[in-house]
Amino acid sequence: MALPYDPQQIESRWQEFWARERFAAVDTAGAKDLYMLMMFPYPSGDLHVGHGRNYILGDCLFRMFLMQGRQVLNPMGWDAFGLPAENAAIKRNIHPREWTLANIARMKDQFRRWGILYDWDKEIASCEPEYYRWNQWLFNRMLEKGLAYRGKSPVNWCPSCKTVLANEQVVAGACERCGSIVEQRDLEQWFLRITEYADRLLEGLDRLTDWPEKVKVMQRNWIGRSEGAEFEMRVAGRDDLAFQVYTTRPDTSFGMTFAVLAPEHPLVGAITTPDHSAEVGTFVERVRRTTEIERLSTEGVVEKRGVFTGSYAVNPFTGTPVPIYLADYVLMSYGTGAIMAVPGQDQRDWEFAKAYGLRIVRTVQPPDGWVGEAYVDDGPAINSQWLDGLYKTEAIERATRWLEENGIGRRRVHYRLRDWLISRQRYWGTPIPVVYCERDGIVPVPEDQLPVVLPTDIQFGGSEGNPLERSASFTAATCPKCGKAARRETDTMDTFMDSSWYYARFINPHVRDAMIDRGRVARWMPVDLYIGGVEHAILHLMYARFLYKVLHDFGMVPGEEPFTVLFNQGMITAKSSVSGKLEKMSKSKGNVVAPDALIARYGADTERVYTLFMGPPEKEVEWTDEGVMGAHRFLQRVWGLQDIVAESAGRVGEPAATEQVLVAMHHTVKRVRDDLARYHPNTATAAMMELINTMAQHQSSASGSALREAYETLLRLLHPIAPHITEEIWRILGHDGSLLRAGWPSFDAELLAKQQVTLAVQVNGKLRATVDVEPGLDARAAESVARAAVAKWLDGKTVVKVIHVPDRMISFVVRG
RNA sequence: GCGAAAGUGGCGGAACUGGUAGACGCGCGAGACUUAGGAUCUCGUGGGCGCUGCCCAUGGGGGUUCGAAUCCCCCCUUUCGCACCA
Numbered sequence: 001m002a003l004p005y006d007p008q009q010i011e012s013r014w015q016e017f018w019a020r021e022r023f024a025a026v027d028t029a030g031a032k033d034l035y036m037l038m039m040f041p042y043p044s045g046d047l048h049v050g051h052g053r054n055y056i057l058g059d060c061l062f063r064m065f066l067m068q069g070r071q072v073l074n075p076m077g078w079d080a081f082g083l084p085a086e087n088a089a090i091k092r093n094i095h096p097r098e099w100t101l102a103n104i105a106r107m108k109d110q111f112r113r114w115g116i117l118y119d120w121d122k123e124i125a126s127c128e129p130e131y132y133r134w135n136q137w138l139f140n141r142m143l144e145k146g147l148a149y150r151g152k153s154p155v156n157w158c159p160s161c162k163t164v165l166a167n168e169q170v171v172a173g174a175c176e177r178c179g180s181i182v183e184q185r186d187l188e189q190w191f192l193r194i195t196e197y198a199d200r201l202l203e204g205l206d207r208l209t210d211w212p213e214k215v216k217v218m219q220r221n222w223i224g225r226s227e228g229a230e231f232e233m234r235v236a237g238r239d240d241l242a243f244q245v246y247t248t249r250p251d252t253s254f255g256m257t258f259a260v261l262a263p264e265h266p267l268v269g270a271i272t273t274p275d276h277s278a279e280v281g282t283f284v285e286r287v288r289r290t291t292e293i294e295r296l297s298t299e300g301v302v303e304k305r306g307v308f309t310g311s312y313a314v315n316p317f318t319g320t321p322v323p324i325y326l327a328d329y330v331l332m333s334y335g336t337g338a339i340m341a342v343p344g345q346d347q348r349d350w351e352f353a354k355a356y357g358l359r360i361v362r363t364v365q366p367p368d369g370w371v372g373e374a375y376v377d378d379g380p381a382i383n384s385q386w387l388d389g390l391y392k393t394e395a396i397e398r399a400t401r402w403l404e405e406n407g408i409g410r411r412r413v414h415y416r417l418r419d420w421l422i423s424r425q426r427y428w429g430t431p432i433p434v435v436y437c438e439r440d441g442i443v444p445v446p447e448d449q450l451p452v453v454l455p456t457d458i459q460f461g462g463s464e465g466n467p468l469e470r471s472a473s474f475t476a477a478t479c480p481k482c483g484k485a486a487r488r489e490t491d492t493m494d495t496f497m498d499s500s501w502y503y504a505r506f507i508n509p510h511v512r513d514a515m516i517d518r519g520r521v522a523r524w525m526p527v528d529l530y531i532g533g534v535e536h537a538i539l540h541l542m543y544a545r546f547l548y549k550v551l552h553d554f555g556m557v558p559g560e561e562p563f564t565v566l567f568n569q570g571m572i573t574a575k576s577s578v579s580g581k582l583e584k585m586s587k588s589k590g591n592v593v594a595p596d597a598l599i600a601r602y603g604a605d606t607e608r609v610y611t612l613f614m615g616p617p618e619k620e621v622e623w624t625d626e627g628v629m630g631a632h633r634f635l636q637r638v639w640g641l642q643d644i645v646a647e648s649a650g651r652v653g654e655p656a657a658t659e660q661v662l663v664a665m666h667h668t669v670k671r672v673r674d675d676l677a678r679y680h681p682n683t684a685t686a687a688m689m690e691l692i693n694t695m696a697q698h699q700s701s702a703s704g705s706a707l708r709e710a711y712e713t714l715l716r717l718l719h720p721i722a723p724h725i726t727e728e729i730w731r732i733l734g735h736d737g738s739l740l741r742a743g744w745p746s747f748d749a750e751l752l753a754k755q756q757v758t759l760a761v762q763v764n765g766k767l768r769a770t771v772d773v774e775p776g777l778d779a780r781a782a783e784s785v786a787r788a789a790v791a792k793w794l795d796g797k798t799v800v801k802v803i804h805v806p807d808r809m810i811s812f813v814v815r816g
Numbered sequence: 817g818c819g820a821a822a823g824u825g826g827c828g829g830a831a832c833u834g835g836u837a838g839a840c841g842c843g844c845g846a847g848a849c850u851u852a853g854g855a856u857c858u859c860g861u862g863g864g865c866g867c868u869g870c871c872c873a874u875g876g877g878g879g880u881u882c883g884a885a886u887c888c889c890c891c892c893u894u895u896c897g898c899a900c901c902a
Contacts, residue, residue, distance in 0.1 A: 214820065214897080221819080221898055228902080247902060260902090329900045339902045347817095348900055416901055537897085613841070615829060619822095620895085627828070630841050636856085674832080683830065686840035693840090696857095760836040765883040767836055803882055809835050813882045 002646075002732070005639035007603020011724040015112050018723075023066060023740050024119040026073045028507050032524045033071035036062060037503055039532030039540070040077045040124070044084060045103035047110045049593045049607060049623060050572035050585040056611045057569060057681065058531050059116040063720035064676055067744040073524060075506040076111070077124030078104050081132075081495045086428040089460040096428040096460075100127055110595065115604050115723045122509045126498035127428070131505065133451030134515040135497050136433035138547075140444045143434075147193045147550060148422075150442065154264075154333070155421060157185040162465035163425035164189065184288075189423040190432055190491060194546045198223050198415045200560070201545055210565040212618075215537040222538045224416025229400045230336060231409025233259055235271060236312040236321040243267050243313070246335035246414060250403065251395035253317045254384035255342040255363035257353065259324045260306065262332040263287040271324060273310030280326060283307040287328050305329075306352060315340070316408045317385075317399075327352060335414050343374060350374040364392070420543065422494040425466040427458060429492030437479035437486040446480050452488070466490055499540055500547040503527050503562060515556070522558050530563040533571075541566070567679060570620040572611075582622055593623055605722035606632040612681035612721055634685075635725055637692055638718065642729060644699045645708050653703030661702040663755055664694040665710040669747035672717045681721060688718055708733075713745045760809040761786045763793040779804040786810040 038058045041051075058074070065072045078100075085096035092099075104125060111118065124131055142148040156165040160180040164187065194201075202223050205216045228248035235241035245259065261268060263284045272280045283306070306327030313324050322341075329348055330339055343353035344362035350373045353360050363384045366375040381387040387395045403409035423432070431452040433445040445452055455474040458467045468474055468490040479486040501515075507524045508517040532540075541563075548562040573582040577590035585592045598607050610631035615621035668691040675684035695702075695710055712733065719726040719739045730739050753775060759782060761769040769789040773782060783802055787794060790812065797814035804810045 217820065218897060224898095224901060226901070245902085249902080329902090331901075334901045336902095341902090346902070348902080351900095414901075534896085613828095619829095622828070624828075624842075626842050633856095634841080640856090678832075680832090682828095683832095683840080686830075689840055758836075762835080762883065765881085767883095770836060801882065803835090805835060809883090811835080811882055 002639065002642040005636050005725070007605060007724065008600070010728045011113075011115065011599075011604055014724045014727050015115060017727075017738070018115075018117055018740075019112070021738065023738070024062075024074055024117040025121060026071055026119055028073065028520045028524055030071065032073075034065060034529075035073045035507075035524050035527050036065075036529040037075070037506070037527045037531070039530070039536060040079050040499065040502060041107070042079045042082055042084070043100055043103040043107055043125075045106050046587075047107060047595065048585050049595055049598065049611065050574075052114060052595060052607065053572055053611055053617065054531050054533065054569045055111065055116050056114060056608050057617050057679070059114070059723075060608070060612060060681055060720040061529070061676070061679070062117060063723060063740065064744070066740050067716065067719065067742070069743070073122075073507070074118055075122035075124075075509075076118035076120070077122075077502060077506065077509075078107075078126065079495065079499050079502075080104065080125040080127035081429045081492075081498055083426065083428070086426060086460070089428075091461075093461065095456070095458075097127060100125070113599055113604055114595070115608065122506050124502055124505055124509050126495070126502065129451045129453050130512075131502075132430040132498065134501075134505070135430040135493055136445070136450050136452060137447060137515055138501070138550075139493070139497075140433060140447070140450075141554060142192060142550065143444055147196070149191055149193065150188055151191055151419075152186055152188050153191070153421065154184045155187050155189060156182045157187070158182055164421070164423060189421050190493075191419040191421055192546075194420045194543075195415055195417055197546050197549055198225065198417050200549055201417075201542065204545065204549075204561055208561060208564075208566070211563075212534075212566060212568055215534065215541065215566060215568065218537045219542055222417060222542065226414050226416075228412055228414065229396075229403055229409050230412040231316060231403045233313040233316070233338070233340070235324070236314050238271075238311070241267065241270055243338045244336040245338045245340045246412060247340055249342065249345060249396065250399035250409075251381060251384070251387060251390070251392060252342045252345040252363045253315065253340060253399060254381075254387065255344045255361040256315050256317075256322055256340040257343060257359040257361060258322045258341045258349075259313045260327045260330045260339050260341050260352070261309075261324060262330045262337040263326045263328060264332040265326075265337045268309070268326060271309050271311045276308060276310035279307050280309060283326060306356065308356075316403075316406075323358070325352075325356070333418065334416070345374055345376055347374040347376070363387075420494075420496075420546070422497055423491040424494055425490070426492055427454065427460075427467045429495060430497065431468070432489045432491050432493055434489045435477040435479060435486040436489065437482060437484065439484065440479055440481040443479055443481050443486070449480070468492070496539060496543045497547075500543045501551065503530075503544075504548075504551070504557060518556060521556070525557050526559055526561060527563045529565045529567065531567045531569060534568040537568075567618070569617045570615075572614075572623050573620055574623045585623075598628065602628060602632045603635075603724070605635055605725045609634060609685065609722050613685040614682065616680055616682055618679070634689060634692075635722060637696075638714070638722075639725060639729065641692060641695060641711055641714075642732065644695065645704070645711050645733075648699065648702070648704035648707045651704040653706065654701045657698040657701035658703040658706045661695060661698050661706045661710050663751065664691055665706075665713050666747040666752055669713060669717065669745045670749075670752065673744075673747075676720070684717075685721060688714060715739065716742055716745050757807045759786065759807070761790050762809060762811040763790055764814060765811065768793050775807055777806070779806075782806075782810050786812075 036058065038054055062072060062074045080100050085100045088094060088099045089096045126132060139148055158165055158180055165182060202220065202225055205219055208216065226248055228246055229250040230244050230246045232242050233245055268284065306325045309324045309326060311324045312321035314321050341349040341352065343349040343360040345364055361383055363381055364375055364379045365382045366379060378392040381390050381395050387398060390398060400411055431454060433450060433452045435443050435445065437443050455471045457473060458471055460467060475488050475490060477486045477488040504516050504521050504525060508520050511517045544562055548557060549560055551557045552560055571584050574585055574591040574593060576583045583589045583591060595607060606628060610628050613631060614627055668687050671687040672684040675687065691714055695707060715726045715730050716739060727739055755775065756772045757775050759771050759773055760767055761771060771785050771789045773785060782804055794812060794814060799812050799814050801813035
């Protein structure tokens with residue numbers, strides 16, 4: 001009898017062995033084979049079984065690739081800058097770096113205990129100067145090319161933390177950290193000109209055939225390209241005043257009955273007549289005080305709010321003056337901040353017109369029986385002079401051409417995408433490498449003075465705002481141009497900058513004199529398989545695609561896209577003890593399953609098997625304790641097969657049973673190969689469970705050699721999923737070394753092709769019998785066997801048609 | 817509101833291209849071994865009926881087809897994304 005299965009005894013031993021043998025080490029000086037990558041994590045310290053999902057999936061694929069003899073680059077690192085470290089510093093008076101490094105150590109240990117292998121020689125932590133200096137270097141290159149700029153823009157500002165916040169740091173209009181209501185402020189900030197790449201980011205999506213459609217749709221919507229026309233509206237009686245409006249429906253211009261400016265529009269002051277200025281002033285002030293979030297929120301029916309300016313603008317198509325309003329539904333940040341309002345064809349304009357008693361003129365004929373309000377679909381133009389009778393596409397084209405020919409307007413493409421605001425008034429990030437000189441203005445820090453390193457003489461807590469501003473040693477700088485005293489920029493970069501190019505650094509993490517080693521990167525990029533959560537569908541993946549295109553334009557990387565295949569794993573949910581519903585694991589929901597206790601009781605292999613078995617990895621699945629037990633039972637049965645193999649050693653066995661075991665074995669090899677190739681370890685595991693069921697069924701009748709062969713094959717197939725137990729049994733069976741070097745099993749296709757097949761026999765589409773036949777049986781022979789099997793259904797009927805699908809089914813269509 | 821994805825036993829899920837629906841696991845039932853077992857092993861397990869057999873079943877309703885979980889149309893539900901984008 002084998003000893004009982006005791007994961008505690010075996011797992012750490014194999015973890016040490018794998019690390020010692022450096023199975024994951026790859027020399028990128030050599031030729032590329034495969035580059036796979038999991039999105040590098042923020043080192044928060046605490047990992048739960050939900051986090052484990054994508055790392056375990058990645059490790060499963062990695063081990064399979066290794067066994068198949070491939071050279072796979074599979075690195076891991078840390079997205080190590082960010083707010084939580086700084087908050088921890090304030091709360092617990094520990095330096096962010098110390099806190100971060102401690103978390104990294106914990107997480108690394110967690111990976112080890114999960115049995116996950118990475119090429120740790122290539123580890124990167126983005127908070128280290130040797131990494132972030134290249135953020136700075138790249139920033140300066142982009143500054144040179146005009147791709148980075150300092151500009152004024154309304155931004156989210158937390159009055160209590162005294163910093164700009166990213167949109168994702170604003171939760172329901174409030175600061176995620178302190179809960180203060182976030183304000184909109186016009187501030188000078190650093191931006192990257194991602195809008196210049198909008199069309200390339202959009203077109204590139206079409207070529208990403210191995211990305212989830214969902215992610216591509218989200219990115220397309222985010223970029224929000226729209227084609228239209230922009231034209232000038234003159235203010236009636238004021239020859240000096242005119243503004244531009246943007247529309248996607250120039251064909252409806254004859255139906256314009258008013259115009260609307262955003263309340264922040266620069267012309268508001270000039271346009272407002274004295275008798276309306278009090279009202280306008282009140283309105284503008286009111287809008288200014290509401291945050292963008294409130295303004296755009298649409299709980300229930302939206303009330304369109306606005307005010308008349310007292311002025312009129314001339315519709316260039318008709319020469320008619322129309323009243324100019326201000327309204328909060330027109331945003332300064334989109335298009336020109338001014339629109340022509342055509343209530344007949346636009347629902348928002350319709351509602352506004354109704355609310356303020358403005359005229360409505362239809363310029364597109366709705367179909368008979370139309371009962372809605374604004375009609376936005378296609379139809380012949382009406383009330384539109386020389387456009388009358390034309391349909392939408394043609395009418396848009398004519399109207400646009402008319403604007404161009406008369407010098408009033410032009411074709412224009414607009415995007416919803418805004419430039420990327422990268423400034424953060426925070427300590428724990430990459431310092432933006434510029435200084436402000438009284439004489440020379442904004443001066444980038446020259447390359448030989450990089451990196452601009454974060455100072456360590458920092459007091460966290462106590463006072464508010466960016467601690468960098470209070471560091472005299474940091475802010476005091478000399479101007480690289482004139483050598484006089486200058487002030488150093490204290491903004492740091494958005495951490496998405498770090499994660500936008502780290503995948504290229506992994507190929508050559510220690511190159512000192514360059515951001516990347518171009519030769520190696522040219523060979524190893526792009527990443528062949530990128531695994532991560534769908535929560536990064538837009539931000540990270542859009543920024544990374546943008547910066548990769550920039551690097552491409554700098555001649556530094558091959559191709560235009562960094563990630564060939566994107567795989568989004570689904571969440572693991574569990575019943576929340578707070579809400580009682582299934583929710584994503586989190587401490588606040590009280591539904592976190594910590595791996596430590598689980599591993600202590602059942603072992604890491606059990607967690608891995610269960611994680612991979614519970615459902616297809618791209619789907620959301622529920623964690624249950626019963627399911628864990630099932631996975632553990634499976635491993636115990638695998639362990640117990642040692643006895644069956646030992647007892648049957650030397651037995652000749654019955655040929656039929658032996659054959660069944662061997663056929664099942666080959667069939668399993670094929671299924672596991674196919675299932676893992678399409679990232680379905682759940683069905684691969686099921687196939688292996690079937691194999692052990694078959695082995696158990698024939699444990700006392702099959703030959704000893706067949707049982708042993710099947711067992712050893714099973715161990716190899718199972719290794720990527722349950723690496724520790726399989727290595728241990730492999731060793732017990734008398735093999736040296738590691739399963740990772742034992743090769744991946746192949747199957748005997750001919751043997752499988754020779755097996756009897758079961759034909760389904762249908763009569764009028766209903767299953768009436770099944771017959772076992774030789775494979776490849778021709779139609780006539782199959783028909784005669786099938787006829788016999790369903791004779792009672794054919795009796796007295798006329799067979800009008802026979803459909804034969806070789807080796808699958810035969811169907812009789814009968815009448816009478 | 818718009819867009820996308822998904823709805824299969826008591827539960828998680830199989831069924832890859834229209835061809836035997838429910839693999840595998842959980843749970844449940846019966847039995848075995850046990851002083852005992854929430855351990856282990858074996859067998860059974862969609863529903864119904866006149867039970868060697870047949871009928872009904874993949875959210876609901878229609879359709880195409882010899883044949884539909886799979887394709888088409890309408891509706892319902894859930895989840896996710898976007899949400900005044902001119």
